[in-house]
Amino acid sequence: MRAFIFPGQGSQSVGMGKALSEASTVAREVFQEVDDALGQRLFRIMTEGPEDQLTLTENAQPAIMANAIATLRVLEKEGGIRLADKAGFVAGHSLGEYSALCAAGALDLATTARLLKLRGQAMQAAVPVGVGAMAALLGADIEKAQGLADAAAQGEVCTVANDNDPSQVVISGHRGAIERAIELVKDHGIKRGILLPVSAPFHCPLMQPAADAMAQALADAALQAPLVPVYANVTAAPVADAETIKALLVEQVTGRVRWRESVVAMFDNGVHEFVEFGGKVLAPMVKRSAQDANATSVISMDDIEALMKGL
Structure with a gap:
C-alpha cells in the first residue's frame, strides 16, 4: 500500500515551482488559482523572492501547499492518475496536513490557500516576536x-x-x-x-490565540470527507469524518506533530511506499522511522514522469 505525504514549513525556497510552471499548464493553473484566492502575487514571491518575504509564515504556508498540490495535479492530470486509486492514505507535516486534505478532496484549493494564509497570520500574531x-x-x-x-x-x-x-x-x-x-x-x-x-513558537500552548482563530475559520469552511483517510498529526491515527478533522486541525495548532508515530502507524497498517510531493524533507524522516519502507520525493517533471512509470 502507498501513502501520499506533504511537507511542512521550512521546505520553501526561492525558485520553488518555477520549472514546473514552465513545463506544465496544469501547474500554472494551480499557482494562478492560489494567487486569485489570496488576492496577491504569491507565485512571484515563490519564484523571485525576496527570501524574507517568502519565509514569512503567512506566505510560506500557502506557498508550500501550492507547490505540493501543483506537483500532484500534474501527476494526476498529465498521467491520468486518480489519488484514490494509487494511495491508501494521505498525511502531511503540520501545514502539510492541509495540503493532504486538499489532495484528497476534503478542501478545495482556494479554501485551503485562504485557511493557510489566515493560519500563518494567526500563528505569527499569537506571540510577540522574541517572546x-x-x-x-x-x-x-x-x-x-x-x-x-x-x-x-x-x-x-x-x-x-x-x-x-x-x-x-x-x-x-x-x-x-x-x-x-x-x-x-x-x-x-x-x-x-x-x-x-x-518567527514564533509553533505547536505549543502559547499558540492558543491562533487555535481560537482557526476554530472560527474552520467552523465556516466547507470541508468534505476525504477520498482516502488522513493520518492526523495530533493522533497519529487515520480519520475520515469531516467534523472530526476540523476539530483535530484546531487541536494541531497547539498540539504535538506526531510524525514519527504517524509513519510507524502507517507502516504497521500496510503502507510500505511513501511519496512526498513538493519537498524532500519528509522522505528521509520516513526512512529513519520505518527503515524497510520505500520513500520518494517528487519535485520536478523528471520525478513526476519517473513516478508515473512506477504507479
Missing part, C-alpha cells in the same frame, strides 16, 4: 526530549512540538526556557540543541 522560540534536538528520542523540556521549563512553557523521527525532536515555548534547554542537552544524553530560525 517564544523553537529548537531542534539532534540525537534525541521522545523520552529524552520530554525529560529535557520538563527540566528546562521552570514555570515557563517548554514542550515537545514535533516528534519527527527517532533522532530528531523539536521543542517549543518561551525563549528563556528553550535557551535553558539548549544549555542542558548534554545532561540529558542529547547530542545537540539548535535554535531554529522561526
Whole structure:
C-alpha cells in the first residue's frame, strides 16, 4: 500500500515551482488559482523572492501547499492518475496536513490557500516576536526530549512540538526556557540543541490565540470527507469524518506533530511506499522511522514522469 505525504514549513525556497510552471499548464493553473484566492502575487514571491518575504509564515504556508498540490495535479492530470486509486492514505507535516486534505478532496484549493494564509497570520500574531522560540534536538528520542523540556521549563512553557523521527525532536515555548534547554542537552544524553530560525513558537500552548482563530475559520469552511483517510498529526491515527478533522486541525495548532508515530502507524497498517510531493524533507524522516519502507520525493517533471512509470 502507498501513502501520499506533504511537507511542512521550512521546505520553501526561492525558485520553488518555477520549472514546473514552465513545463506544465496544469501547474500554472494551480499557482494562478492560489494567487486569485489570496488576492496577491504569491507565485512571484515563490519564484523571485525576496527570501524574507517568502519565509514569512503567512506566505510560506500557502506557498508550500501550492507547490505540493501543483506537483500532484500534474501527476494526476498529465498521467491520468486518480489519488484514490494509487494511495491508501494521505498525511502531511503540520501545514502539510492541509495540503493532504486538499489532495484528497476534503478542501478545495482556494479554501485551503485562504485557511493557510489566515493560519500563518494567526500563528505569527499569537506571540510577540522574541517572546517564544523553537529548537531542534539532534540525537534525541521522545523520552529524552520530554525529560529535557520538563527540566528546562521552570514555570515557563517548554514542550515537545514535533516528534519527527527517532533522532530528531523539536521543542517549543518561551525563549528563556528553550535557551535553558539548549544549555542542558548534554545532561540529558542529547547530542545537540539548535535554535531554529522561526518567527514564533509553533505547536505549543502559547499558540492558543491562533487555535481560537482557526476554530472560527474552520467552523465556516466547507470541508468534505476525504477520498482516502488522513493520518492526523495530533493522533497519529487515520480519520475520515469531516467534523472530526476540523476539530483535530484546531487541536494541531497547539498540539504535538506526531510524525514519527504517524509513519510507524502507517507502516504497521500496510503502507510500505511513501511519496512526498513538493519537498524532500519528509522522505528521509520516513526512512529513519520505518527503515524497510520505500520513500520518494517528487519535485520536478523528471520525478513526476519517473513516478508515473512506477504507479
